[in-house]
Amino acid sequence: EAQVTQNPRYLITVTGKKLTVTCSQNMNHEYMSWYRQDPGLGLRQIYYSMNVEVTDKGDVPEGYKVSRKEKRNFPLILESPSPNQTSLYFCASRGLGTQYFGPGTRLLVL
Amino acid sequence: DQQVKQNSPSLSVQEGRISILNCDYTNSMFDYFLWYKKYPAEGPTFLISISSIKDKNEDGRFTVFLNKSAKHLSLHIVPSQPGDSAVYFCAASGASGTYKYIFGTGTRLKVLA
Numbered sequence: 001e002a003q004v005t006q007n008p009r010y011l012i013t014v015t016g017k018k019l020t021v022t023c024s025q026n027m028n029h030e031y032m033s034w035y036r037q038d039p040g041l042g043l044r045q046i047y048y049s050m051n052v053e054v055t056d057k058g059d060v061p062e063g064y065k066v067s068r069k070e071k072r073n074f075p076l077i078l079e080s081p082s083p084n085q086t087s088l089y090f091c092a093s094r095g096l097g098t099q100y101f102g103p104g105t106r107l108l109v110l
Numbered sequence: 111d112q113q114v115k116q117n118s119p120s121l122s123v124q125e126g127r128i129s130i131l132n133c134d135y136t137n138s139m140f141d142y143f144l145w146y147k148k149y150p151a152e153g154p155t156f157l158i159s160i161s162s163i164k165d166k167n168e169d170g171r172f173t174v175f176l177n178k179s180a181k182h183l184s185l186h187i188v189p190s191q192p193g194d195s196a197v198y199f200c201a202a203s204g205a206s207g208t209y210k211y212i213f214g215t216g217t218r219l220k221v222l223a
Contacts, residue, residue: 004153035213042116042215043154043199058210090153098144099211101153 002027006091006102013081014110021076021105023091031094032074033058034066036087037104043090049074081109113137114202116214124222129187131217133200136181140202144211145174145185148197157198158185190221 004025013019025032033048035058045058049068063085065077074093078085086109092099115134123129133143141162146154160167160174160183167174173186187194197218201211 040119040215042114043201043213045210045212048210092153098156098159101146101155103153104151 002100004091004093004100004102006089006105008105009103010106012108012110015082016080019078019081019107021078021089021091021107023074023076023102024072025074025091025093025100026072027093027095027100028071029093029095029100030071032068033092033094033099034064034074034076035090035092036060037090038087046076046089081107083109085109112215113140114200114212114214116198116200116217118217119215120218120220122220122222123190125192126189129185129190129194129219129221131185131187131198131200131219133183133185133214134181135183135202135212137202137204137212138181139204140212142203143174143176143183144201144203145172146199146201146213147194148199148216154199187219190219192221192223195219195221 007022030051034046035043037043044060047066049055089105091102113136144159145157147157148154158169158172158174160176176183197216199216200214
């Protein structure tokens with residue numbers, strides 16, 4: 001079954017404690033991206049990757065890092081989380097004109 | 111500045127009637143448009159898309175209309191069913207070589223039984 005998986009699904013952390021949200025896809029897609037969803041703002045792209053070792057900033061990259069060492073994985077890293085990064089995060093991979101989204105990671109930064 | 115706008119945050123429709131969800135965009139370079147559906151606690155799922163070379167695309171109960179001169183697209187669901195109750199996002203993508211999707215803020219559709 002084609003899918004995008006994210007872990008963890010829920011995370012509560014404190015300001016400044018580094019965290020990583022993992023994302024993996026099994027469709028051999030080259031393009032992957034991270035979004036955050038906030039009330040009244042829709043889905044905003046954080047970072048995207050067009051292939052292994054090729055990443056670029058989306059619309060709201062501040063405070064985030066990503067890496068793409070293998071095609072299937074695209075982790076999102078928050079080096080020093082802050083409360084304004086409390087949000088719902090989606091990883092997505094894209095093939096043949098549409099994106100497939102993961103189930104989401106709800107993050108609360110205290 | 112929001113390049114893709116969904117001005118109705120919510121919409122309620124009776125079961126069996128037509129649901130019309132609207133989306134406006136400002137960037138004339140967008141040439142590919144998509145609608146996604148999102149249930150609570152799940153990621154968005156692709157529903158239907160349309161290229162700018164078309165003005166209509168149909169898939170079962172779902173039809174997307176594109177009016178390029180007005181920079182407006184709409185999603186029609188006929189007939190609406192309670193299972194269609196979800197948040198609907200429209201998204202736009204630029205000319206080939208641009209891989210970004212710009213999403214609207216979403217419209218919450220409630221289909222009343």
